[in-house]
Amino acid sequence: MAVLENLEPKQVFHFFEELCKIPHETFDTKRISDYCVAFAKERGLEVAQDDTNNVIIKKPGTAGYENSEPVILQGHLDMVCEKTPDSTHDFSRDGLDLYVEDGYVRARDTSLGGDDCIAVAMAMAILDSKDIPHPPVEAVFTVDEEQGMGGAEAVDLSQLKGKMLINIDSEEEGILTTGCAGGIFYKTVIPVKKEAAQGTLVKIHIHGLLGGHSGNEIHKQRGNAIKMMGRLLYRMGKETDLRLTEIFGGSKSNVITMNATAGVLVPADQAEKVAEMTDEMRQIWADEFMGEEPGLAVDYETDKEVHMDAYDKDSTRRIIAYLEIAPSGLQEYSRKLKGIVESSLNLGVLECDDTSVTSQYLIRSSVESRKQQMREQVEQCAILVGARGETTGEYPAWQFKLDSKLRPIMVETYKELYGKEPVVSAVHAGLECGLFLGKRPDLDCVSCGPNLLDIHSFNEHLDIASVQRTWEYLLAILKKCK
Numbered sequence: 509m510a511v512l513e514n515l516e517p518k519q520v521f522h523f524f525e526e527l528c529k530i531p532h533e534t535f536d537t538k539r540i541s542d543y544c545v546a547f548a549k550e551r552g553l554e555v556a557q558d559d560t561n562n563v564i565i566k567k568p569g570t571a572g573y574e575n576s577e578p579v580i581l582q583g584h585l586d587m588v589c590e591k592t593p594d595s596t597h598d599f600s601r602d603g604l605d606l607y608v609e610d611g612y613v614r615a616r617d618t619s620l621g622g623d624d625c626i627a628v629a630m631a632m633a634i635l636d637s638k639d640i641p642h643p644p645v646e647a648v649f650t651v652d653e654e655q656g657m658g659g660a661e662a663v664d665l666s667q668l669k670g671k672m673l674i675n676i677d678s679e680e681e682g683i684l685t686t687g688c689a690g691g692i693f694y695k696t697v698i699p700v701k702k703e704a705a706q707g708t709l710v711k712i713h714i715h716g717l718l719g720g721h722s723g724n725e726i727h728k729q730r731g732n733a734i735k736m737m738g739r740l741l742y743r744m745g746k747e748t749d750l751r752l753t754e755i756f757g758g759s760k761s762n763v764i765t766m767n768a769t770a771g772v773l774v775p776a777d778q779a780e781k782v783a784e785m786t787d788e789m790r791q792i793w794a795d796e797f798m799g800e801e802p803g804l805a806v807d808y809e810t811d812k813e814v815h816m817d818a819y820d821k822d823s824t825r826r827i828i829a830y831l832e833i834a835p836s837g838l839q840e841y842s843r844k845l846k847g848i849v850e851s852s853l854n855l856g857v858l859e860c861d862d863t864s865v866t867s868q869y870l871i872r873s874s875v876e877s878r879k880q881q882m883r884e885q886v887e888q889c890a891i892l893v894g895a896r897g898e899t900t901g902e903y904p905a906w907q908f909k910l911d912s913k914l915r916p917i918m919v920e921t922y923k924e925l926y927g928k929e930p931v932v933s934a935v936h937a938g939l940e941c942g943l944f945l946g947k948r949p950d951l952d953c954v955s956c957g958p959n960l961l962d963i964h965s966f967n968e969h970l971d972i973a974s975v976q977r978t979w980e981y982l983l984a985i986l987k988k989c990k
Contacts, residue, residue: 511606512613515972517979519636524613524629528621529603534586536600537561537651541585544628544649553635560662561585561651567635569644576643576990578670580951581634583627583677584653584660584940588760588964590619593715593767595966612961612969622970623963624653627676630979634986642986646670653677653940654762654964656693656901660940665948672914672989674982675941675955679724679963681974682926684918685955687934688942689723689850690876690905692883693761694869698830698895700823702862705751708779709811710772712740712786714757716803719766721964722854722870723937726764726838731793731801733757733768734858734867738831740789741770745828747785748778751818752827754860761856761870762938763964768858773818779810817862826893827865831858834867834889839882842874842934849936851878853886872936874905906942906953908934914952921984956981 512521532540541561548555554566563585569576589599595617597605605616614620631647634640646668650659678685714733734757744750750772757768774782790806797804819827836855842848850873857868869886873879883899890897909915915932922930941953958978959971 511608515608516976517633519633520629520975520979523632524625525606527625527628528606528615531600531602532585532587532621533589533599534652534654537585541649541651544585547632548635551636556667558662558664560659562659562663563649564667565635565647567645570641573641573643573990577672578644578646578668579642579986579989580646580648580668580670580673581631582648582650582673582675582940583624583631584650585625585628586651586654587621587623587625588619588654588763590719590759590763590964590966592617592966608972611972613972614969618966619964620968620970622960622968623679624677626958626960626970626975630676630982640983640986643989644670650940655760657903657938657940657943660943665944671950671952673941673944673951673953674914674985675939675953676957676982677939678935678955678957679960681957681959681971681978683931683933683956684915685935685939686912686915686932687874687908688906688939689872689874689936690879690942691903691938692871692879692899693901694871694883694886694897695900696830696867696886696890696895696897698826698865698893700827700863700865701820702817703820704815705773705818706813706815707751707773708776709753709814709816710774710779710782711809712737712770712772713767713805713807715767716805717766717801718803718967719764719965720962721937722762722764722852722856723872724935724963726852726854726936727849729838730764731797731804732836732855733765734831734855735836736793737768737770738828740786741772741828742832743789744772744782744785745825748774748781750774750782750824751821752824753816753818755827755865756858756860758857760964761854761868763856764854765856766965773814773816776813783808783810830867830889830893830895833892835882835885840878845934848934850874851882852936853882872938874934874936876905903938904942904946906939906945909952912952912954914954917988918954918956918985921988922981925981925984
């Protein structure tokens, strides 16, 4: 028995559950891409799959819509894979363990991937239908959106005839997204040295933070475990003779970091001081967050008198200095769109080995000059600690289109269905529409979607009733595109 078979819209949730059975982490999309190709071939639909695993499926218009302008429906096939610390789920092998609770679809102990398989499921339900009136549909399923938008970068849009593109990758019902921030992926590599050392080893763990999407939820000022660890270590470094043995945290540059770990080697008579300072910092954070990080935990383990390799004093000093001065979080709100974040950056990943400590950023802004300024700030932080930095990827902002044909249709349809106007806005997250418009400036793009909460985290959940309403809204839009 399928877990979602009694949910409405039935076909949408059927395809969503089928997609969730297939592992589809970013850069591991061949299997889900092949599934979409097989789906199209079984129904005799025109389909194209490129070397990147992007898929384009075309379906003719229904009776009375044969000569209508095609509408492009677009979503991405990959998902952010996050799980609870004690989960044994293997994202490379296991499908998601779905369940329904209090009106939401969730995945047990993992992220759900509603971002963005709900878009793919809706498009597939339309492609599969025999009784839904619609113009010619060109469904575009891209890959690797969550880390660099490689699929959108590679997709060949010249094979599309449509100009109106509905991107189903927004996470709040009733909001029509008509612009988005651009982004820069930036990596800093701090060269370090290790040497033989001895002392008391204290391992410090910061975990249990809410995390979340580094664009959509950056304004909530949730804790970043890497930055918090840097703050703690900086305080310790002023009062103890510490040496780092390891430091790491986070998993994705577009996820607010939920956990970080550091190994600290100190003289035996300073181990108690390290423990005391850790306890003090835990209380300081509890007071500062005012209950908004209810799961925050700061733990430590002590291993007396060990002999091991540790970063030398200069390397330790430079690592801690970088973590203390490197900016992260919300930077500025928009001066034109009230309540919309203009600029932010997220220190999302920290990794270490014997020769380097590497950090990964995602820098976002809807203003190109501010985006570049933040990159320069991060670059200067790297230079100050003797590190090298590089831009590893970049995508453009999506500017509001004044002469849209699609947006008025979507606004009017929403008013007819719900008796009120939708919110027309921009989003701080990166969307593929910016890259699409770089290839096809004639495209007319609007993004919408059902309520998805806590995306990019193991708390992600999908609002079932919102999916039903969004589905009805999408069908009403297509019916108007005659």
